[in-house]
Amino acid sequence: MLFGLHWNTTGGTLAFVWSILPILLIGLKVTVEATVLGFLLALVLGLIFALLQSVKLRIISWPFRFVVEFLRDTPLLVQLFFLFYVLPGFGISLPAFLIGTLALGAQYSAYCAEVYRGGIEAVEHGQWEAAQALNLSRWTTYKDIILPQAIPRIIPSLGTYLVSMIKDAPLLSAISVLDMLAAANIIGGQTYDYLIPLSMVGGLFLITTLIVSYLVNRLDRWLPKSGIPLK
Template sequence: MLFGIEWDTSSNWLFASSILPILFKGLVVTIQATVLGFFVAAVLGLVLAALKSSRLRIISWPARLITEFIRDTPLLVQLFFLYYVLPEYGIVLPAFLTGALALGIQYSAYTSEVYRAGIESITRGQTEAACALDLSPLRTFCVIIVPQAIPRIIPALGNYLVSIMKDVPVLSVVSVLEMLNVAKIIGDRTFNYLIPLSMVGGLYLILTLVASAAIRHLDQRLPKQGIPLK
């Protein structure tokens, strides 16, 4: 029994149906960690991209160093650092939040490069026109550059969304009860690993197919010339 749910091991079908509710609980945690991790990666990646595109080296160089450091260190090391080291300095975060932040920070290094490529694809004439209209650099970036860059980078950002989803099982090392961890616990207690792990694989396949379809739909719907701002 786990989460107050019992399962029947008398037959494969009964066993599968009895563990499905608890796997759905792990599925909810997986989706929540994916959404929060991607949100952190998207926002922090945009900030890093903006800093790296600055003409001031005192701003752009530290941002590049931070990006390289994040990208060149393993996700597991960053997760352990947040979970085990920060409490020594009085910063204690729940396991779920720690895991989602670790995912977001790790992938922010990759999304920042995606944003950078999208920003650099915008012609310099757009910036020059904004300067002629006496728009501040911040307003130019937020109102002119970003809305035109985002539609061009949706497929790449979508790929990282799927990658984050598939990396969520790493959070099991800090006791987050996502799908794979739940399936492992069920296998440990029933000595039947085939069915729960196969079901988790099937659920992940469904998740990735749905996410990929949503990304393709969004990519087709967004105007390539940029998102209109009212």
């Protein structure tokens, strides 16, 4: 019994598949929720990191460059274990799902920061010069000129990291988040049949990533490469 549901081990393979499918779909919902929330966090943090790294004052830019390199160069699993097992020692106890979401978002924010930076640097330097000639503030230049041109160019890279995040989400089961993979392992441990539940998990991940890749490709084709219209 899992998520209040039972599985059928006496009616043959097909009956077993249909009995555990609702359980795995509930686990998939947990995986998708963690991925979506983590990716939204990564998009926001990544943009902040990219902008702060571009500040000319080294006392501001260097610490954020270190943070980005630290997040990129340390394994996600280590970060998960640190947040889950070490933070309670300092009196900070958070739900496992929240910790997993924060860890996913923090790790991928470093990757997104580099994607943003590459997109911003790809905008023609003349755009900056034109903004300066119009006496626009740096914030207005980024908001109304640079980012609308940079974002369409980085959609494919961001989509790639979104797919990677979906495939990394099962790591959250290491800190007791009951996602799809954790559910499959529990079913396999109790029925002594790992082949069917793990195969179904692989199939559900494949379907999910194919759908996400399709949507990202559609978005990439829809957005004009010259930039997002401001009005």
